[in-house]
Every structure is written in structure tokens, then in C-alpha cells.
Amino acid sequence: MAENFDIIVIGGGPGGVAAAIRGVQLGAKVALVEGTHWGGFCLNRACVPTKLFSATVDRTKAIQTAAKMGFSKAEAAVDPAAVFKMKDELVGYFSMGTEGLVKAKGVTPIKGKGRLAGPGRVAVGETVYPAKAVIVAVGAQWVRPSFPGADLEGVVNSSEFLEEGKIPARSLILGAGSWAMELAQFLGVCGSQVVVAARGRGILPDFDQEIGQRLRGALKNDPLTILNSCQVVSIAGDQDGLSAVLSVKGKEETRQFDRVIYFDRQPALSGLGLDTVGLEDLGVDEHLATKAPGLWAVGDAVGKQPFLSHRSSAMGIIAAENALGAKRIFNPDIVPRVAYTNPQAASVGLSEDQAEEAGYDVLAGTAAIAASPMAMIQGVSSGVVKVVGEKKYGELLGVHIVAPFATEIIGAAALAIQMEATLEDLARSALPHPTIAESLSDAAREALGWAIYIP
Amino acid sequence: MAENFDIIVIGGGPGGVAAAIRGVQLGAKVALVEGTHWGGFCLNRACVPTKLFSATVDRTKAIQTAAKMGFSKAEAAVDPAAVFKMKDELVGYFSMGTEGLVKAKGVTPIKGKGRLAGPGRVAVGETVYPAKAVIVAVGAQWVRPSFPGADLEGVVNSSEFLEEGKIPARSLILGAGSWAMELAQFLGVCGSQVVVAARGRGILPDFDQEIGQRLRGALKNDPLTILNSCQVVSIAGDQDGLSAVLSVKGKEETRQFDRVIYFDRQPALSGLGLDTVGLEDLGVDEHLATKAPGLWAVGDAVGKQPFLSHRSSAMGIIAAENALGAKRIFNPDIVPRVAYTNPQAASVGLSEDQAEEAGYDVLAGTAAIAASPMAMIQGVSSGVVKVVGEKKYGELLGVHIVAPFATEIIGAAALAIQMEATLEDLARSALPHPTIAESLSDAAREALGWAIYIP
Numbered sequence: 001m002a003e004n005f006d007i008i009v010i011g012g013g014p015g016g017v018a019a020a021i022r023g024v025q026l027g028a029k030v031a032l033v034e035g036t037h038w039g040g041f042c043l044n045r046a047c048v049p050t051k052l053f054s055a056t057v058d059r060t061k062a063i064q065t066a067a068k069m070g071f072s073k074a075e076a077a078v079d080p081a082a083v084f085k086m087k088d089e090l091v092g093y094f095s096m097g098t099e100g101l102v103k104a105k106g107v108t109p110i111k112g113k114g115r116l117a118g119p120g121r122v123a124v125g126e127t128v129y130p131a132k133a134v135i136v137a138v139g140a141q142w143v144r145p146s147f148p149g150a151d152l153e154g155v156v157n158s159s160e161f162l163e164e165g166k167i168p169a170r171s172l173i174l175g176a177g178s179w180a181m182e183l184a185q186f187l188g189v190c191g192s193q194v195v196v197a198a199r200g201r202g203i204l205p206d207f208d209q210e211i212g213q214r215l216r217g218a219l220k221n222d223p224l225t226i227l228n229s230c231q232v233v234s235i236a237g238d239q240d241g242l243s244a245v246l247s248v249k250g251k252e253e254t255r256q257f258d259r260v261i262y263f264d265r266q267p268a269l270s271g272l273g274l275d276t277v278g279l280e281d282l283g284v285d286e287h288l289a290t291k292a293p294g295l296w297a298v299g300d301a302v303g304k305q306p307f308l309s310h311r312s313s314a315m316g317i318i319a320a321e322n323a324l325g326a327k328r329i330f331n332p333d334i335v336p337r338v339a340y341t342n343p344q345a346a347s348v349g350l351s352e353d354q355a356e357e358a359g360y361d362v363l364a365g366t367a368a369i370a371a372s373p374m375a376m377i378q379g380v381s382s383g384v385v386k387v388v389g390e391k392k393y394g395e396l397l398g399v400h401i402v403a404p405f406a407t408e409i410i411g412a413a414a415l416a417i418q419m420e421a422t423l424e425d426l427a428r429s430a431l432p433h434p435t436i437a438e439s440l441s442d443a444a445r446e447a448l449g450w451a452i453y454i455p
Numbered sequence: 456m457a458e459n460f461d462i463i464v465i466g467g468g469p470g471g472v473a474a475a476i477r478g479v480q481l482g483a484k485v486a487l488v489e490g491t492h493w494g495g496f497c498l499n500r501a502c503v504p505t506k507l508f509s510a511t512v513d514r515t516k517a518i519q520t521a522a523k524m525g526f527s528k529a530e531a532a533v534d535p536a537a538v539f540k541m542k543d544e545l546v547g548y549f550s551m552g553t554e555g556l557v558k559a560k561g562v563t564p565i566k567g568k569g570r571l572a573g574p575g576r577v578a579v580g581e582t583v584y585p586a587k588a589v590i591v592a593v594g595a596q597w598v599r600p601s602f603p604g605a606d607l608e609g610v611v612n613s614s615e616f617l618e619e620g621k622i623p624a625r626s627l628i629l630g631a632g633s634w635a636m637e638l639a640q641f642l643g644v645c646g647s648q649v650v651v652a653a654r655g656r657g658i659l660p661d662f663d664q665e666i667g668q669r670l671r672g673a674l675k676n677d678p679l680t681i682l683n684s685c686q687v688v689s690i691a692g693d694q695d696g697l698s699a700v701l702s703v704k705g706k707e708e709t710r711q712f713d714r715v716i717y718f719d720r721q722p723a724l725s726g727l728g729l730d731t732v733g734l735e736d737l738g739v740d741e742h743l744a745t746k747a748p749g750l751w752a753v754g755d756a757v758g759k760q761p762f763l764s765h766r767s768s769a770m771g772i773i774a775a776e777n778a779l780g781a782k783r784i785f786n787p788d789i790v791p792r793v794a795y796t797n798p799q800a801a802s803v804g805l806s807e808d809q810a811e812e813a814g815y816d817v818l819a820g821t822a823a824i825a826a827s828p829m830a831m832i833q834g835v836s837s838g839v840v841k842v843v844g845e846k847k848y849g850e851l852l853g854v855h856i857v858a859p860f861a862t863e864i865i866g867a868a869a870l871a872i873q874m875e876a877t878l879e880d881l882a883r884s885a886l887p888h889p890t891i892a893e894s895l896s897d898a899a900r901e902a903l904g905w906a907i908y909i910p
Contacts, residue, residue: 070538
């Protein structure tokens with residue numbers, strides 16, 4: 001039998017790295033098993049690379065709108081090859097940094113694909129390591145769509161698109177979630193003709209309905225076609241690329257593309273050896289414990305959408321603590337959802353619909369970005385800050401934003417919900433003027449019936 | 456005797472507008488007296504116009520750095536005349552909007568300069584209005600410097616600079632506070648040769664010392680000369696503009712300028728009629744009551760630096776409530792300080808030095824922006840997020856940031872202090888990744904001795 005550990009963490013993404021480091025900090029001997037890239041999907045294929053694309057969109061728009069904002073000359077052309085090169089450099093730097101961090105913190109890295117090999121046992125290749133506790137943080141894997149033609153070479157997932165490193169002349173984006181919309185905008189500023197096939201009636205299905213509507217309004221001048229209630233019937237290769245038959249609101253139409261990009265993922269449970277510990281899935285309780293003794297699970301492997309790396313890290317910290325005897329509870333309600341579109345969208349807690357379904361007597365307030373001095377200073381007029389609370393105790397239940405800097409601002413709302421703030425607390429804060437963030441206070445005041453700056 | 460009011464508010468700036476509207480919302484009959492511009496100094500001469508300048512600096516830098524960030528061609532030229540024109544349009548729009556808002560909310564606007572005329576009496580011109588309560592929100596006024604030559608035409612305050620609407624070829628900025636540094640950067644990108652005469656050894660004297668040091672580091676490639684321990688000895692006009700004798704660290708040197716711009720302001724008490732109510736100054740207690748019965752005061756008129764419009768509005772709301780019988784306390788510790796420099800700086804609560812002086816057993820943690828994935832995605836490497844807390848209860852005492860989006864992020868820290876959050880609360884939040892804001896959590900964890908992402 002190989003070296004013995006207090007905790008073995010399987011998977012070196014955001015959840016696994018946080019869990020392993022936290023374990024060492026609490027005095028445990030911890031191994032972290034990673035087969036391919038340190039930093040996982042987030043660092044290598046998602047958060048870091050795609051947010052670089054989003055920053056490129058932001059910069060392009062800052063340049064494109066400069067002529068209206070006091071500049072006599074402002075020109076720029078995105079060089080996609082240079083962006084892909086930067087992406088490779090950044091990812092390489094952070095992945096190396098993650099490996100270095102893990103080692104510097106005293107975690108034992110084990111290179112290879114880890115799998116469960118019975119209770120308290122993790123196998124890597126031929127070696128079986130015993131551990132008092134095991135934390136599974138293996139993330140998710142791609143799910144290829146099922147329509148005829150989904151196996152054609154030009155039908156790629158977003159990781160494959162990243163590896164190709166080329167802008168298709170005509171792109172079909174499957175779905176209208178945050179990753180899909182971010183990539184659609186990037187492809188648009190790079191000159192691709194982009195069609196977004198949204199399954200439902202709106203975009204950003206994971207967000208409050210008003211958020212998707214507002215973002216869509218803000219995108220009306222973007223070089224994008226969004227088709228709602230749209231599904232792919234079939235795709236065939238022909239001399240002009242990929243011929244896609246789409247069902248749009250029940251009517252079929254055919255369009256030509258060079259790449260079809262999909263984004264669906266599911267927990268990466270294949271080959272994990274769940275059967276060796278008597279499990280069929282990786283469901284966890286509020287302490288992040290699975291039904292198998294000594295086995296914990298965090299992050300995308302647990303399978304609660306949307307996949308978010310900060311959710312994984314927060315879970316990783318708690319799982320390590322609980323694996324060492326604590327009884328901490330993971331609260332999913334304080335985890336923000338973010339879309340690095342332009343403008344950005346961000347959300348935390350309950351939507352207005354969810355709050356009503358949960359039986360709350362809902363108080364909602366909105367502050368339109370069109371009335372925000374900072375938005376006008378930025379030359380932006382579309383967006384909203386929406387606050388959802390309830391009447392009985394005045395509790396803040398959710399915050400939903402479409403606005404510049406939304407991903408940075410939502411942290412204030414997430415902390416407020418974590419601290420069990422009331423609408424009154426938010427209404428009485430002294431957020432700086434002029435900012436987009438200050439709209440949080442007036443939206444809360446509007447919910448309470450005493451907005452100051454909303455007529 | 457003229458029309459009778461429950462509350463008369465003197466001054467239509469951020470403090471006065473908020474007080475007047477809040478008064479009406481609580482059922483009072485309220486008049487708001489304003490002599491010149493609705494929206495006050497903030498809207499007309501400070502927040503709105505100068506933050507437009509800051510946005511111009513941001514956009515210029517976004518374009519200037521584009522060549523390193525994946526753009527094949529990126530050029531920009533600021534057109535200062537166009538920026539000044541936008542400024543006039545924005546200010547006009549918001550000032551008109553403020554007048555409209557005040558009326559729509561049911562406040563009675565009175566045009567003219569208001570002054571106290573005995574207890575419960577406000578005079579505007581020849582008319583004396585009786586009121587059950589009076590709220591003074593008259594703001595501050597310029598203080599011309601006292602060195603020889605300070606009365607020369609080319610020595611102007613920042614309002615006069617705005618009215619001139621021209622970029623001087625050579626500018627001397629007196630002081631290194633936030634307004635001074637913001638304007639210095641704007642003049643720099645507009646091609647002015649800028650010298651900042653900092654009185655002390657650093658810049659941003661109102662902020663934690665580390666913040667000024669970090670900002671200064673971030674500005675090292677800006678077209679600015681910062682002279683520390685610098686005072687103006689005298690200024691004389693000659694055929695080459697203004698010849699300034701400066702004392703720099705005790706040594707005199709002479710430099711030529713076209714404009715010398717100063718920023719000092721003090722409460723606008725002259726002609727206010729404080730004597731008619733038996734007062735010598737406008738000091739207020741924690742309820743914002745002056746020593747004269749029925750007289751309340753808010754905002755810059757109260758004279759606590761730094762002047763901040765969101766501080767004034769927060770005070771205005773409380774003063775109106777207390778004037779109508781409430782006993783609310785104004786908490787200055789939850790008011791953030793902000794500098795719209797590039798990168799931005801923002802701060803709330805106690806600095807490390809202040810916390811130590813106050814006798815706390817201090818726990819401080821910092822997260823360097825150089826290690827932030829979002830900062831690297833933005834192409835930024837200078838800056839810091841610093842968290843100050845205390846050991847006994849783990850209470851969060853202050854947060855200090857130099858980073859992109861700092862003015863938007865500081866709201867999270869201000870809310871956390873308002874909610875009496877601990878370092879542990881901040882450490883256990885799930886702020887979105889990748890953002891600059893998430894560094895708040897790792898800085899808090901560092902203070903507690905368990906940073907995850909700091910080696």
C-alpha cells in the first residue's frame with residue numbers, strides 16, 4: 001500500500017485546490033490528484049480565457065463609442081490571433097502558478113487521473129492510496145448534443161473552439177446562457193456572423209426574467225442574431241460548410257455555418273468508481289457529505305447548475321473543514337451568478353418569481369440605469385438594478401443587475417444576503433456617488449416606498 | 456409673514472435635496488431654497504463633471520494599452536473641447552432633472568439665497584418664511600491660498616478651471632488629494648505638462664498610507680511630476696505666464712506655469728445668519744442637531760473633510776427624519792472615500808494607523824492586485840486590497856483598495872462595516888470569480904492566517 005493521507009482530494013480545479021490548501025492549514029496531510037491541467041476547467045478553459053475575450057469586447061466597445069465620448073480619433077481592430085496567444089500565455093502562467101501555490105502551501109500533488117477504489121481508497125494508475133477522508137472535485141465533462149449531425153467535425157464544444165484558436169466566418173451558438181452570450185459577443189466583435197439559438201423565450205435562463213430582457217435590450221445594436229424558441233433539427237456538411245436546419249418558434253429554416261458551438265456539461269462521474277463505495281450519484285447534504293462515510297464532494301461534480309468556480313472554492317473550503325470534524329453548512333443562496341457580457345449581468349439570491357413561488361409577500365424595487373449619473377458618464381443607458389425582498393421582516397432575498405461593473409458590484413449584495421441584511425439596511429447605506437453601485441440603495445428604497453432619486 | 460412650512464431646507468445640493476424629499480415622504484410640508492444651481496457643487500462642479508474627466512482618462516488608457524492586449528491597431532486622441540461640451544450637456548441635463556425631481560416629489564422650490572433670520576425663520580431676499588424646523592445644507596465655498604501672487608488671474612480654483620474650459624499648456628496642481636489627482640491625470644492625457652505640489656510626503660492624504668504609496672507606484676508611467684513636501688512660496692506673472700517659486704523638501708526652485716489650480720474649501724457660513732440663532736459655528740451632534748433648537752445641519756456645511764456627496768445625502772435623510780421627531784444616528788464610519796484616479800482608490804472605515812491609535816489589537820491582511828486573475832485579464836498589475844480588523848472579536852474595521860473598479864467594489868466593504876461583519880464573514884463569502892472584488896475575501900483570510908490564494 002502506498003503513502004497514507006488524512007485527506008485525498010481528486011481534481012485540481014477551484015474546488016479541489018481550495019479544499020486541499022484548507023486541509024493543510026488545519027493540520028492535515030493532504031494529497032491533491034490532478035490528471036491534466038492544474039487549475040481545472042475554470043482556469044484553463046473557462047473563467048480565465050473567456051473573460052479575456054469579454055475584456056476584449058469591453059475594450060472594443062470603449063473604442064467604438066469613443067467618438068461620441070469626447071475623442072477626435074479612436075480606432076482599433078481586434079487581432080484574434082493575438083488574443084488567443086495572450087490567452088495561452090495567461091493560462092500557462094496561472095496553471096503554473098496554481099501548481100506552485102499548491103506545493104508552497106504543503107499539499108502533496110499526485111499527477112494522474114484519480115478514481116475511488118473502495119472506502120478510504122483512491123487509485124491513481126496502479127497505485128492505491130489510503131486516506132481517512134476523500135473529497136471528490138472532479139468537475140464536469142462535455143455533453144455532445146443529440147441531433148443528427150452532432151458528430152460532424154465542425155460541431156465543437158467551447159473547449160475545442162478555444163483549442164482551434166480561430167474565428168469562424170459564421171457561428172451558431174447553441175443556448176443563450178452566460179457562457180454562450182459572452183462568446184457570441186466576442187465572435188461578433190471579431191467579425192464572425194453569429195446566430196444564437198436560444199432554447200427558451202428569452203436569454204440568460206439562469207437569471208431573473210427581467211435581467212435577460214434588459215440585457216437583450218442592451219444588445220440590440222450588437223452584430224448578433226438571437227433566435228428564440230429555437231432548436232437544432234439536424235446539421236449536415238456540404239460544400240458550403242455546415243447546413244443547419246433550425247426549428248424557430250415551430251417553423252423550420254435552414255442556415256449555413258462554419259462552426260456550431262455547444263456548452264452543455266454534466267458531472268464527470270464516468271470512471272470515477274462510485275460503485276466501489278456503493279454510490280450511484282454524488283448527491284451531498286448541506287455539509288457536503290455524500291451518503292458514503294468519509295466521502296465528500298464539491299463543485300461541478302455535484303451537479304447543481306449553473307457551474308461557477310467561486311461556488312466550487314467556497315464548497316472546497318467547507319468540505320475540508322467538515323472532513324476534519326467541523327459541521328459547517330454550505331449556503332448556496334450567497335453564491336452570485338455572473339455573465340461577463342457587455343453590459344455585464346449578475347445576480348444573487350431569489351428572483352422575483354422564485355420569491356413568489358416560495359410564498360413570500362414580495363417587495364421588489366428597481367432603479368433604471370438610464371437615471372444613473374455614472375452610467376451617463378460612461379455613455380451607457382441600458383440596464384437595471386433590481387432588489388427583491390419580503391414584507392414581513394423586510395429581509396433582502398435577491399439582487400439582480402444588468403449594468404457596467406455588475407460582476408464587481410454583486411459582491412455587495414451577496415455579502416448583504418450572507419449577513420441577513422434587510423431592505424432598510426441597503427436603503428440606509430452610504431454607497432459612493434457617483435457609482436453604479438449606489439443604485440442598490442435607491443432600488444431598496446423604492447421597494448420600501450421611499451425612493452429618493454427615482455421620480 | 457409668508458407661507459408656513461414644517462421644514463425649510465437651505466441649499467439644493469445632495470444633502471438638501473435628500474432632506475427635502477425625505478421630509479415630504481414623511482408627510483411634512485417642505486420648502487427647498489436654492490440660489491444658483493439645482494444639484495449643488497457635486498452635480499455642477501464636482502462629481503459629475505470631474506468623473507466625466509476620469510472616464511475620459513480611463514478610456515484613453517484602455518485605448519493606449521490596447522496594442523498590448525490583442526489589438527492590431529489602436530489610436531486615440533482626446534478632444535478636450537468635446538469633453539467640456541459633453542460636461543455642459545450632462546450637467547445641464549442633471550440639474551434640470553434635479554429641479555424636476557424635487558417638484559415631482561412635492562417639495563416647494565424657492566429660488567434665491569436663503570439665510571437664517573432668527574429661530575424658525577428663513578429669509579430669502581425680502582421674504583421671511585416661518586418653519587418648525589430648518590435644515591442647513593449650504594455646502595462649502597472656495598478658500599483662496601495665501602501666498603503672494605495668489606490673487607493673480609491665472610491662479611484658479613477647480614470651478615473656475617471648469618468654466619474656462621481650456622487645457623493649460625503647463626499646470627500646477629496644489630495638493631494631492633483625490634480631486635487634485637483626478638484632475639492632474641485628466642490634464643496629463645490632454646497634453647498639459649502637469650506638476651502636482653503635494654504638501655506632505657505622499658499622495659491621497661485622506662487615505663490609508665499604503666493606498667497613497669500603491670497609487671503612486673501605479674502612476675509611475677503617467678505624464679505627471681509629483682513634488683512632495685512642496686509648498687508655493689510665491690507666484691509672479693511674467694511674459695512667460697506664471698513664475699512659481701516652490702519650496703520642495705526645504706529647497707527653493709522656480710517653475711513656469713499657465714494655470715495654478717487650487718482645491719481648498721471650507722463651510723459656506725458667511726452671510727448665513729448664524730448669529731440670528733445664537734450660533735458661532737454649525738457643529739452638530741450624532742443626530743445632526745445644532746445647538747440651536749429646531750436647527751439641523753448636513754453635508755459640507757458641517758465641515759468634516761473630506762467632502763463627499765454621498766455623505767451629504769445620507770446625512771440629509773437622517774436630518775429630515777430627526778427634524779420630524781426621529782432619533783436616528785448618523786454613522787460616519789460607513790461612508791466610503793473615493794478617488795476616481797486610474798487605477799481608482801477607495802476606502803472605508805479605519806486605516807491601519809487609525810486602528811492602532813484607537814487601541815485595537817490590529818489584524819491586517821493584503822491581497823496584491825498583481826496576483827488577481829481579473830487584474831491580469833485587464834492588463835493591470837499595480838494595486839492592493841487591504842483589510843483592517845481587530846483580534847478580540849474579529850471585527851472588520853476598515854477596507855482600503857487601489858485597483859480597477861475600486862469605487863464600485865468599496866460598497867461591499869461599506870455594507871459589511873455597516874452590518875458589523877467580522878473578518879470571518881468576509882473570509883467566508885463567495886464573491887464571484889474572476890473579479891477584483893474577490894480579493895476582499897483573500898485579504899480577510901490573510902488577516903486571519905489562512906489565505907488560500909496568497910502563497
